Amino acid sequence: MKGVLRVAVRAERGTWKVEVATLEGEVRRYRYESEAQARYFAAVFALGPRVLPPVRRVKGRRAA
Numbered sequence: 001m002k003g004v005l006r007v008a009v010r011a012e013r014g015t016w017k018v019e020v021a022t023l024e025g026e027v028r029r030y031r032y033e034s035e036a037q038a039r040y041f042a043a044v045f046a047l048g049p050r051v052l053p054p055v056r057r058v059k060g061r062r063a064a
């Protein structure tokens with residue numbers, strides 16, 4: 001079980017970021033389209049779920 005140490009919400013370049021730091025030293029970053037979504041999930045993460053959802057990796061664009 002992962003314990004949540006810190007949850008932070010911030011706006012960055014038109015999206016909302018939620019950063020979750022665990023007691024094990026892992027930091028996960030999630031991106032949401034709206035402030036309401038980000039604050040909702042920040043509250044859920046602050047409750048300390050047993051399992052954190054995976055972080056979706058966004059691949060950069062390749063030149064044509």
